[in-house]
Amino acid sequence: MPVVCFSENQFYFPSLSRANEDGLLLIGGKVTPERVLEAYPKGIFPWYGEDNVPMWWSPDPRFVLFPPEMHVSRSMQKLARKETFTFTVNQAFKDVIAACASMPREGQHGTWITPEMKDVYTTLHRRGFAHSAEAWLDGELVGGIYGLRIGNVFFGESMFSKVSNASKFAFIRYVQELEQTGVQLVDCQVYTSHVETLGARLIPRVYFVHLLRQMCFPAQ
Template sequence: MYLLDQRIIFPPVQSADEDGLLAIGGDLSTERLLLAYRQGIFPWYNEDEPICWWCPDPRFVLFPGELKVSKSMKSLLKNNSFTFSVNTAFAEVIENCKTTYREGQHGTWISPDVQKAYTTLHEKGFAHSAEAWLDGKLVGGLYGIRLGDVFFGESMFSHVSNASKFAFIKYIQQLQQENVRLIDCQVYTAHLQSLGAKMIGRDSFIKILQDLIV
């Protein structure tokens, strides 16, 4: 296992173990995080653990043109059942992603250090949030990193049925208009598979990043 030090470098992603764990240690500085994402690497760890860096094979992704919208969601979108916004409540979105209960999940990987690091990325224009509002209250949303024509999704939350799905679909449609050509979903979820996400090989994923992140 590769142990990171103060140098801002990562080992080749092909050296990750079978679960995708590539390295441990280092920090969550803006410079290191941006290098990680450019190379297809992301941090994911529990608060009481050292920072763990991952690059799984295969990789779970969504090509915006393959987004699947069900009939029921098309109706919600047509009726503007929620109010949609981008980058108006980043701090609230990441806080809700941290605190919202998820069935079968104990605790959260979004520690105060993670919140601080990604808020700094937001302030520097790299991290973005998409929000769904109902009667003036934030009820769903997501956040992630935008580099070039790639969006790296990090987490989402929902307090009302379909709120996060509404925000996700609206944001993907907007990103497609902005020429974003790949959404990194990192690891499999049935929820995102229902929206069109699929597995691709890590080598293919890295090649796409090299083409889309200038």
């Protein structure tokens, strides 16, 4: 059963075994930059629920991508060669997170990217933990992704696309760049068919947490 936090003074991250079948671990507790940085290496991430209540999740299994396993289709290879999109990193973080928050999602009403979440991740961006990758078309931002990098793990938060294949292009280019700089694991959190086509797969949570211990804080 998930833990309910009634007081900030009593806040703590419980054992992952307390998560329910949907992965909900903890209800309540203010989302702060410090707590986010503590949560991710433990296999936990925040989403806001209804009535603006913070909820902390740790789904089992976990949806991840190992960069060497990324699949780039022939059509995406062709798109890259045509140089239809321009790729950048950390050039429009606030615009990317705003676009992710405003994009309608199938089966969802509203967004979990609340103003509070935007503030937290923007602060983490200023501190060098949160990053964005962008796809541009004729000078307009048309796709992107943002998330956190801790050690050799990139924790993807959300993507958006205003034109076909823009988010895929940004994702592929960014994962390729991340791999070159030592990232060994991309956390995609929960299953989506969109990212599955790129090579992501489900792994047991216990294995995911084992990898985090090795990769978030690699030995110097």
